[in-house]
Amino acid sequence: MTEGLIAPKPALRRFQQARWDEPAIFDLHTPGSRGVLVPLPDPEMSVGDPLAALPAALRRAEPPGLPELSQLHVLRHYLRLSQENLGVDLNIDVGQGTCTMKYSPKVNDTFVRDPAVAALHPLQDESTVQGVLELIHRLQRMIAEISGMDQVSLQPGAGSAAIWTNVAMIRAYFAARGEAAQRDEIITTVFSHPSNAACAATAGFRVITLHPDADGYPSLAALRAAVGPRTAALLITNPEDTGIYNPRIAEFVALVHEAGGLAAYDQANANGILGITRAREAGFDLCHFNLHKTFSTPHACGGPAAGACAVTEALAPYLPRPVVGFDGERYFLDDDRPESIGKIRPFYGVVPNLVRAYAWIMSLGAEGLRTAAETAVLNNNYLMHQVSRIRGVSVPYAAGRPRLEQVRYSWEQLAADTGVHSEEIGYRAADFGTHYWTSHHPYVVPEPMTLEPTESYSRADLDEYAAVLAEISREAYEEPETVRTAPHRAAVHRVRHETLDDPDRWAVTWRAYRRKILGEQV
Amino acid sequence: MTALVGLVVNPVAGVGGAVGLKGSDGETTQRRAHRLGAVPRAGERAALALAELAARHPEELRLLTADGPMGAEAALVAGFRPQLVHRPGRRTSAWDTTATVRALRRAGVRLLLFAGGDGTARDVLAAEPGCPVIGVPTGVKMHSAVFAVHPRAAGETAAAHLSSGLPVHPREVVDLDEEALRRGRLGARLHGHLPVPELPLRIQQRKTGATTPDPAALGGIAAELRTFLPPGELLVLGPGSTTHQVAAALGAETTLLGVDLLRREGAGLQPLATDLGERELLDRLAGRSAWLALSPTGGQGFLLGRGNQQLSPAVLRSAGRSRLLVLATEAKLAALRGRPLHLDTGDPALDAELSGHHQVITGFRRRALYPAY
Numbered sequence: 015m016t017e018g019l020i021a022p023k024p025a026l027r028r029f030q031q032a033r034w035d036e037p038a039i040f041d042l043h044t045p046g047s048r049g050v051l052v053p054l055p056d057p058e059m060s061v062g063d064p065l066a067a068l069p070a071a072l073r074r075a076e077p078p079g080l081p082e083l084s085q086l087h088v089l090r091h092y093l094r095l096s097q098e099n100l101g102v103d104l105n106i107d108v109g110q111g112t113c114t115m116k117y118s119p120k121v122n123d124t125f126v127r128d129p130a131v132a133a134l135h136p137l138q139d140e141s142t143v144q145g146v147l148e149l150i151h152r153l154q155r156m157i158a159e160i161s162g163m164d165q166v167s168l169q170p171g172a173g174s175a176a177i178w179t180n181v182a183m184i185r186a187y188f189a190a191r192g193e194a195a196q197r198d199e200i201i202t203t204v205f206s207h208p209s210n211a212a213c214a215a216t217a218g219f220r221v222i223t224l225h226p227d228a229d230g231y232p233s234l235a236a237l238r239a240a241v242g243p244r245t246a247a248l249l250i251t252n253p254e255d256t257g258i259y260n261p262r263i264a265e266f267v268a269l270v271h272e273a274g275g276l277a278a279y280d281q282a283n284a285n286g287i288l289g290i291t292r293a294r295e296a297g298f299d300l301c302h303f304n305l306h307k308t309f310s311t312p313h314a315c316g317g318p319a320a321g322a323c324a325v326t327e328a329l330a331p332y333l334p335r336p337v338v339g340f341d342g343e344r345y346f347l348d349d350d351r352p353e354s355i356g357k358i359r360p361f362y363g364v365v366p367n368l369v370r371a372y373a374w375i376m377s378l379g380a381e382g383l384r385t386a387a388e389t390a391v392l393n394n395n396y397l398m399h400q401v402s403r404i405r406g407v408s409v410p411y412a413a414g415r416p417r418l419e420q421v422r423y424s425w426e427q428l429a430a431d432t433g434v435h436s437e438e439i440g441y442r443a444a445d446f447g448t449h450y451w452t453s454h455h456p457y458v459v460p461e462p463m464t465l466e467p468t469e470s471y472s473r474a475d476l477d478e479y480a481a482v483l484a485e486i487s488r489e490a491y492e493e494p495e496t497v498r499t500a501p502h503r504a505a506v507h508r509v510r511h512e513t514l515d516d517p518d519r520w521a522v523t524w525r526a527y528r529r530k531i532l533g534e535q536v
Numbered sequence: 537m538t539a540l541v542g543l544v545v546n547p548v549a550g551v552g553g554a555v556g557l558k559g560s561d562g563e564t565t566q567r568r569a570h571r572l573g574a575v576p577r578a579g580e581r582a583a584l585a586l587a588e589l590a591a592r593h594p595e596e597l598r599l600l601t602a603d604g605p606m607g608a609e610a611a612l613v614a615g616f617r618p619q620l621v622h623r624p625g626r627r628t629s630a631w632d633t634t635a636t637v638r639a640l641r642r643a644g645v646r647l648l649l650f651a652g653g654d655g656t657a658r659d660v661l662a663a664e665p666g667c668p669v670i671g672v673p674t675g676v677k678m679h680s681a682v683f684a685v686h687p688r689a690a691g692e693t694a695a696a697h698l699s700s701g702l703p704v705h706p707r708e709v710v711d712l713d714e715e716a717l718r719r720g721r722l723g724a725r726l727h728g729h730l731p732v733p734e735l736p737l738r739i740q741q742r743k744t745g746a747t748t749p750d751p752a753a754l755g756g757i758a759a760e761l762r763t764f765l766p767p768g769e770l771l772v773l774g775p776g777s778t779t780h781q782v783a784a785a786l787g788a789e790t791t792l793l794g795v796d797l798l799r800r801e802g803a804g805l806q807p808l809a810t811d812l813g814e815r816e817l818l819d820r821l822a823g824r825s826a827w828l829a830l831s832p833t834g835g836q837g838f839l840l841g842r843g844n845q846q847l848s849p850a851v852l853r854s855a856g857r858s859r860l861l862v863l864a865t866e867a868k869l870a871a872l873r874g875r876p877l878h879l880d881t882g883d884p885a886l887d888a889e890l891s892g893h894h895q896v897i898t899g900f901r902r903r904a905l906y907p908a909y
Contacts, residue, residue, distance in 0.1 A: 204870075204904070211902070220901040223866075226874065227907070239893035240905045410874075456870035 026485055027478075029447035032097035033505045039091055040524045043081035049088060098505035100449045102313075106475045108397070109443065109450040111420045111464025112207070112255050112283060116310045122373040126366040136361035140347055146365060147345035150338045153322075153372045160383070161281070161301050162294025163324035167333040168368055170358035172304035173282065174209040176321030177249070180278045180300055181217045182355040183325065183332040184247045187276065190332075190353065197246035197275065203232055205254035205422075207280055208454050219246060225458075230258035230411030237269055245275035252279065252296075253286060255453070255464065256410070257394065257417030267297035276300065276329075283307040285468055286391050286418030289384030293324070300325040309371035320367035334358045389469035390419050393476060397421075397467050400480035404487045406431060410459050420466035422459050429461045434490040434497045436461040441508060442489070442500035446482040538596045539647070539698050542640035542667075543586070543618070544660070546652035547605035547628055549578045549674045550845065573815055577882060578674035579610045581687040582651035584884075585672040586614035588691025589649075593698050600643050602636040610651070630659045637663035647694060647733075651687075654680050654711040661709045661728045668704045669730045670694055670739075673880060677843040679743035679836075681707040682730045686841065686880035686887070689738040702733035708742045737875065743842075744835030744871065753865040754778070756899035758785035761829060764861060765800040770808075770826035772797055772817065772855065774844045778831035778863055783807075795846045797826070814848040821854050828855040831863045837872045839908055840890070841880025849883040857889065862896040862906075869896065869904055877908035 065073055083091075100107075102115040125131060134143055154166040170179040181200070188194045200214035203224045211221045222240045224232035231254060241248075248270045253259040260266070267277040279293040279301035285308055293301040305320040306313040313319055325333060335354040336347035347362060378386060398421050402409055406428025409421060425436045440450035440463075453462035467476055489496045501507060513519040521527035528534040551569040590597070601607025602622040611618035621639035624632040633652075637660055640648060648665045650656055653675015660669060671683035672690040684690035696702055706729035713725075724743075732739060761782060765771060773779050775793045783790040787804035790796045794811030797820055809820065828847070832839050839862060840847060852860075862877070877894065879887040891909040898904050 215901060220903070222895065223898070223902070223904040225869065225904060225906055228874075232905070236893050236905045236907070240895075456865075456867040458870045458874070460873055 026481060027447055029445065030503045031444075031447070031505045032094070034094040034098060036091060036094045036098070038524065038527075039083070039088075040081050042083055042087060042091060044084075044087075045082055047082045047084045047087070049083065049085035100444065100447065105448050106471060106479050107449050108465050108467045108471055108476070108479055109440075109448060109463075111422065111451055111466040113307060113313070114420075114466040114468050115306070115313055116285075116308075116468045117470035118310050118312055118370065119374065119377070122310075122370040125373055126369050131365065131369055134365070136365075140345070144345055146369075147338050147347070148340075149372050150362065150365075150368055151340050151345050153368055153375075154338060156372075156375055157303065157322045157324055160284075160288065160292070161303075161324040162292035163301065164327045165330040165333060165337070166322060166324045167335075167337050168320065168322050168363045169334040169336065170302075170321040170323055171364065172306060172319035172321040173207075174213055175358050176282070176302040176304065176323055177207070177209045177213040177280065178216070179321070179323045179334055179355065179358050180249070180302055181213045181219070181247075183300060183323075183329055184276050184278065185217055185219075186332040186353065186355050187329055188246055193274075197244060199242075199244040200247050200249055201237070201240050201245060201270070201275075202249045203251070203254060204458055205231075205256055206249065206251040207255075207282060210249040210251075210280055214249060220244075226254075226256075226411065228411065230254075230256045231260040231262075234262060234265060234269065237266055241269055241273045241275065243273065245270060245273050247276040247278055249278045249280060251282075253418040253420075255420070256412075256422045256459075257286070257420040257466075258412050258415070259286075259418050264296045271297065278302075281308070283419065283466075284387075285466070286387055286394070286420075288387040289380060290387055294326075300329050305367050305371040310374040311367040311370040318364040318367065320364040320371070322371075336362055338362065386469045387419075390467065391416075393467035393469060393471060394419055394421065394465075396473065397465060397476045397480065400476065401465065401483060404480070404484045405491065406487050407463075407483070419468070420464060422453060423463045423465065424459050425461035425463060428487060428490055432490040432494050434494050436463055438497050438500065439463070439483075439486050439490070441504075442486045442497045443482060444501045444504040446485070448479060448482050538598050540598050540600060540643065540645045541589075541694070541698070542621075542637075542643070542645035542648040542665075543582065543599055543601040543607045543611065544633055544636040544640070544648070544650045544652075545578050545582045545602075545605065545607045545610055546633055546650070546656040546659075546674070547576055547578050549652035549656050550676055551576050551578075552676055572813060576605075578651050579605055579613075581674045581882065582607070582610035582649070582672050583613040584687040585649060585651070585684070585690040585694070586610060586616060588688040589694045590615060590691075592692055592695035595698075597698070600640055600645055602632065606632060606636060630655070633659040634663040637665050641666045647697060649690060649694060653678050654709070657682050657709045657730065658711055658727050661730055665730070667731075668697065668733050670697075670732060673740070673841070676845060677712065677743070678740070679710045679712060679724060681740060681742035682709060682732050683740050684738055685740045685838075685878045688884065689735075693733055693735040693738045696735050697733040702735055704731045704733050706730070707732045707739070710742055740838070740878070741836050741875070743833050751781075753867070753899055754781045755785050756902065757863050757865070757897050758782045759900045760897050760902070761861065761863065762786065762800070762803070764827060765805075767800050767802070769800045770797065770821075770824060771800065771805065772821070772826050772828045772847070772851075774828070774830035774847065776831045776833070776843070778865070778868065779829060782829075782863055793843065795844060797821075812846060814846050814851060817846060817851045818854070821851070825859070826855060827859045827861060828852070829861040829863055832868070832872070832877050834868060835871055837875055837877045839877045839879055839894075841878070841882065845882075847881075849881050849886045852881060852886060852890070860890070860894075862894050862908075864896050864898060864904075866898050866902075866904070869898065869906060877906060879908055 157166045170176045188197045200219040201222045202210040214221050224236045227233045252263050270277050276299045279298040281301045282304040303322045305311045331353040335351045336349040339348040395416050408424050410424050436452050443450035521530050528536045548566045551574045599616040599618045601618045603620050622636040648669045650660050651672035651674045657680045670690050672687050673683040709727045773796045780792050791811045796810045797808045798805040833842050893905050895903045896906045
């Protein structure tokens, strides 16, 4: 056998992304084109102009300015756009640390597409939706068991919507006790998800942020300096974005309780602790999960991701309504909750994702959940071992200690040696067909990179991802211009962040694009 | 084996700090500082470093230095019997520094301690010391990365290096154009690198320029600062671009690098006196209470002891810890890379009193808990 035929490490892909120069769909407008020609009704069957029944104030003066296209053009347009993406089913997607999408088993989508779910309307009488209510009720009990909490609402959205729910319940709890004016401070940490600070501020709380010490998490002394009679709550993630578990978390919670505050556990991502430790055992009063991060449902890009908020009995009256109840014979929407913070989303949650999460949990069982977490931790530490050997990368904080589900790495040394920055490594990673993310802002870890493999990816996948990073490191040291001018083989060269950060220039609708970018009077 | 350690002190380093001259370069500045009542502190701080070295390194040391205020006086205070390698004239100059460093190199010292500021570091660099170097911070700003965070840390680093050989890395010697600085313009230049032993958290970082301006964050800090100041309250505002822009957001024109006194009037701040020295501050604050707002130096994290020596221990004690407000954007704290805020007031007891976790105002109704020591 010729030695050269044996690949000592994963071969790098010769990836080339499609580039279609596809216009916006509004620019494809061709007057007279249409997808479906709806036949005129039989005059004998006609009921007249259906719009005439609407009050005049609800009727548009002119039809909406939608583009006219044939079905084929629409299909081709969106297929082309999909080829210019690095979607979760296309790449080794471990580069979206803190929020890596786990594999969503396709079989679970068949349940969602089943008319028993897909054909339901949220305004149906509850007697006609007993099946889906039973599923939601069962999922509520599963989340209660997984978290150790007493009651659960699946009504909120995920992420900031769920954190907002937590903050709103905390505010309602102290308002009911007559302490709302006194307790106006919320404590969080710089490596907890920034939505914790943002939601607390939005709700009118003062926000105190703790910074980590050399172990990677804040000291008890720091918390002691922050906590006091004004403390409403501690909002904390554990492990934080560094993947480091704070082993003194129960002492943190106890300290806040001693001051009369509440403790909320941001378990949006529970990939490293599922089935191993529970919020209740650490003394928390409330927590939430993102079903897309931990329970394998689609993220949906800021769209219909589902959250799960779990609380102790003391906070149960404030849960969003409705909660799905069971009276021993029938399931019902419990909307009569006078102390509830109200609705976070319309109706009773993102039902398709609740179905997927329920199916995922049922398919794994209690032991399977724990195995998923253990595999995620094993994968992460394997990847850390591989990535740590790459020139220019380091693992800040708690040197030599293993991590749980993710790691926030630093390319500080590489940047100092070569002038190549982490964002540029991300652009270059796209040339190999892989996604990459740095960190939330501001960068507390210099030149950050956050990787989270979850349990979904194989050893070969992780080796391939590490090989891509090793190759980019080599390029940074030997031919830095290749990295600095990347991407070369991806559809989009660089996203101009300055327009995304500027309210005067961002355009998220076609009309805003015409007004702000094209300068038209619309 | 007896270790040979070199010492050179720039006796006029830092003399302009407490009197608000933002530096001590040039004979004119030094004369002006003396006229304003400045007291040289370089020798005193060098002695602190030597005392720490002696306490932590009991094995035999031989200290080589220049005569008088350029080293011998500090050595005697710290209990050393120094061997002299250079005798300066009555008025010392940069030439004396370079001559001493060259003599120390010829004598084969294993480690050089120099007490001074960025200008002294440049003189040491020019003399090519040929051994690891530790700067004892006695200047005004000290933007270079060759200094210990305070004199005792210099002694501690020296002792650790002599005992067990710390890793030595080249670190930047940076200096500002002080003439331009006194006119309110900032301009730094990299002059080269000196080999410095690395003891974590004991050697300071290079000063970085202002972080990307974030008007929203600075406006938020200004709004939060206002909540501390009922109408009529006095505020002593430290130097730097953060405090300058926060004051501007409250309608006050302040000096970029001086210490200013302001009063809350209406919705904003009204400057009462700008660019004050230690004596003027003490006179104006006598018997009155005032808040003190400071921002740490970018990338270094110095809260006190770099560029704001006008805020002397006496001034700081008159304000008290509970009236000390620390201002920094989240981005500025993040740029410290997890390192603490540093205190180097020149009074170890006061440093200890001010150490611990400080609530840093990072925006409107936003604070960060950040350690300082």
